[in-house]
Amino acid sequence: TTRVYNLTISEVAGWPDGYNRTMTVINGQFPGPLIEVNMGDRLIVNVQNNGVNMTTMHFHGLFQNGTNFMDGTYQISQCGIPPGGSFTYNFTVPDQYGTYWYHSHYSTQYMDGVIGPLIIHSQEEDSLIGAMYDYDQVVLISDWYHGLAEGYLADYLAPGNENTEPVPDNGLINGAAFFNCSLTPGASCYQQDANRTIFNFEQDKTYRLRVINTGAFAEINFSIDEHPLTLVEGDGVLIQPTTLHKLAVAVAQRYSVLITTNITSTDNFWVRAELDQYCFATSNPVLVDTGITGVLAYTDNADSAALPYSNSMTAETDSWDDVAANILCLDLNNTSIEPMIHIQAPAATVFYRIDSSFQIGDYAIDLGYINGTSWKPASGTSVLNQAYEMLAPGLSSAVVDNNRTELLNTTGPLSLGVFGGNQNQYVINVPDYEVVDILINNLDDGSHPFHLHGYKFWVMGVGAGSFPYNQYGNLNTTNPMRRDTVSVPAYGWALLRFVADNPGLWPLHCHITWHLEAGLLMHFEVQSKKMAQFEPPAAWAQLCAA
């Protein structure tokens, strides 16, 4: 089956929480429309850019096997779609399912509203968990700023800022939230439109909530008063059901949780999406006082007739004790959750150490570095366009294969593959089929949600301090969690393993938008000799001429 979606990008005035600002949105709506496919379908997405800036569309977590040029990353896998221009993404979704999302991959643009959910259904998934729930509900959670991201970005990257990320003004649940307009006198803020999202659910049913952090900076703690969450999926991987009260969702991660509407009181319940303010330079009192909340209302319940609320802050329900005390938090990024379908991690054949840090660079501009390279979008055409130009039949690789490390049991080899002399493109070339270990060392005082395109990786371990090399031979390979985005703790490490079987140029980057734009991005170039077999459409190359 072929599924076609038309996405038109434009600037509009919008006030998701009452505060009126300029947004960049899809089809005049926010959040963008749900893209829904079955595994095996062909997905065609026509993007028309009626905005004032460049755009690209990235389908987060999709493998794009054989269609690297449809990965939608600005100046990495394609040139931007210019204002007034259009481009058609066209690819199949053969071998993955679950909860994903799509977003602009041009600068900070997705923060302004260019996001939407993407769900892949499959018979396999249905046979394993389909009987466990009655209804399916997308829940997008995010931080939210009251201005265009490009303005904050300029301040953030200005000299001498010591990596102080802009502090969010609010958070949203499915594109809506309460905000107290009296806190910003003089701004155009519509109190009557500052309404929370209300989930009207039937009594005594089980709902699958697909919780997606579509934000840019904050990890978000998701909970629902009086309703335990049964975790069944993370980043498109089914999980042995695990019950918890609070879900900590890093930027770009997804989880499916089941809730059952079996409470017999007449209350409406708070749905909470609290931003973790640990990394905020200053704490935002608005977020502390009002919280980021939605409302769960049982449809047959007399109290739900009183909705929408006046937005007074009188909660009908209280938080779980352990959520309020901020204690219980199963660390979902380490190995404590177990996939339903066991896949043994094969032994690694190459090992790369990635040191991620922030440094005050030339002219005192604070930049993020990966092994000493701070990413900037390539000048001229995208890196992949450049690679294709050099990939005429018979040529080997676009990228110099240097310093590849044959591992193992060493004290941490450092790989240095730098693309064609471009100082801002750090590329590790994996020319052949390999099982790759990536040790990410986070030398910064905040955690970083690292995302690898084109793959799911096994999370072989996550920890504080430095990686215990003497334990390298003792890793649990039986059934570690597989995912595409993992939070690497402050001053800590994560060891990721992936099978390099998907030819292409795949970024690995911190998904905190400020950090990405500060340079925390590198690439893996995998089996580049095979890339020439996959022919991009003419329109793809033409984008670079525009």
Ligand code: C2O
């Ligand atoms: Cu969600 Cu590089 O992407």
